Amino acid sequence: MSTKPHADNTIITFEQHNLLETQRYPGSSGAFAWLLSGITLATKIIAAKVRRAGLSDVMGEAGAVNVQGENQQKLDVFSNNVLLHYLGLRESIGILASEENETPLVLKQEAEAKYIVVFDPLDGSSNIDVNAPVGTTFSILRRPHDVGDRHDQNDLLQSGRHQIAAGYVLYGSSTMLVYSAGAGVHGFTLDPAIGAYVLSHENIRMPTQGKWYSVNEAHIESFPPTYRNYVEGLRRGECGSKRYASRYIGAMVADVHRMLLKGGVFLYPPTIDNPAGKLRLMYEANPIAYLVEHAGGRAMCGDQRILDIRPESIHQRTAMICGGPMEMDFYEKCLGAGR
Ligand code: P6P
Numbered sequence: 001m002s003t004k005p006h007a008d009n010t011i012i013t014f015e016q017h018n019l020l021e022t023q024r025y026p027g028s029s030g031a032f033a034w035l036l037s038g039i040t041l042a043t044k045i046i047a048a049k050v051r052r053a054g055l056s057d058v059m060g061e062a063g064a065v066n067v068q069g070e071n072q073q074k075l076d077v078f079s080n081n082v083l084l085h086y087l088g089l090r091e092s093i094g095i096l097a098s099e100e101n102e103t104p105l106v107l108k109q110e111a112e113a114k115y116i117v118v119f120d121p122l123d124g125s126s127n128i129d130v131n132a133p134v135g136t137t138f139s140i141l142r143r144p145h146d147v148g149d150r151h152d153q154n155d156l157l158q159s160g161r162h163q164i165a166a167g168y169v170l171y172g173s174s175t176m177l178v179y180s181a182g183a184g185v186h187g188f189t190l191d192p193a194i195g196a197y198v199l200s201h202e203n204i205r206m207p208t209q210g211k212w213y214s215v216n217e218a219h220i221e222s223f224p225p226t227y228r229n230y231v232e233g234l235r236r237g238e239c240g241s242k243r244y245a246s247r248y249i250g251a252m253v254a255d256v257h258r259m260l261l262k263g264g265v266f267l268y269p270p271t272i273d274n275p276a277g278k279l280r281l282m283y284e285a286n287p288i289a290y291l292v293e294h295a296g297g298r299a300m301c302g303d304q305r306i307l308d309i310r311p312e313s314i315h316q317r318t319a320m321i322c323g324g325p326m327e328m329d330f331y332e333k334c335l336g337a338g339r
Helices: 014-022 031-051 074-088 125-130 217-222 225-235 252-262 281-294 325-336
Strands: 061-065 071-073 093-098 115-123 134-142 165-171 175-180 186-191 196-201 212-214 265-268 298-301 320-323
Touching: 014 031, 014 186, 014 196, 031 074, 031 115, 031 134, 031 165, 031 175, 061 074, 071 074, 071 125, 074 093, 074 115, 074 125, 074 134, 093 281, 115 125, 115 281, 125 134, 134 252, 134 281, 165 252, 165 281, 175 196, 175 252, 175 281, 212 252, 217 225, 225 265, 225 325, 252 265, 252 281, 252 320, 265 325, 281 298, 281 320, 298 325, 320 325
Parallel strands: 093 115, 212 265
Antiparallel strands: 061 071, 115 134, 134 165, 165 175, 175 186, 186 196, 265 320, 298 320
């Protein structure tokens, strides 16, 4: 992975990078690039609000409960509205679905509305009030060809392996967009001086082994045995003879971003409070699993590949463990041992 600007200090913006990628597909209309500009514009607006959260009336709860039964934070509502608005202006999007909306929004029926975007506008938003990292996750699907002329909200119930692109924006010490359309995973840092996402981490590849595991250990007694023994095995040095340390921020995007760059493993196993897992399959686990796999890692739920799970509902939850090659080899060894 190259993390330096190009030798002659030429910057490559996200738009330029995608234009170069689009040239691999002769005859492309540019509609996909226009769709992506809706994500970059909306997340720049969100970033500007996050950066001043303590100075504007966006901290704290919005006074409503979302479809997940969670108290909506004011910034959840703001971020959701911004993404719905700017993505809704993209002719090529037929359906939008958000963690904050109970049902998907079927926007258009025209054939040109061939894309579906599913997103979590502000993952980990409870971190906002304590100035800890938060993120936006998004997954881009194509309208299934075998459906008649009508968009239907079930069009989006596709396994994660059908994603045509996915990414997240991490509002951390800097704001960074991490994205893949299947040709490598690339990181773009928002340069506030020019208002552009600039290529800063080209072709992110996960290290073969890291040194951290990332899990909420408060739930460890309720983990299924395989997961509990896995974490204990990491601590005891049973994975590659390395005794792992722990890092956990409580915002999946931030915990996964560290793992993508430094290696290791992130897991949210089934717990008593969330027996089916806490993460949402369509707009949290799937985009992350897509990125992790394209960066050389693996993402699973039990003994199943996350990207093979066939969703039954838009807000379906799942457990997830995702990590680098050695961490996931060790996990599959624990699975096989029925530990
Ligand atoms: P816990 C945030 O609410 C989230 O969905 C993920 O971003 C994060 O990894 C997880 O929940 C944290 O859950 O139970 O550890 O607070």
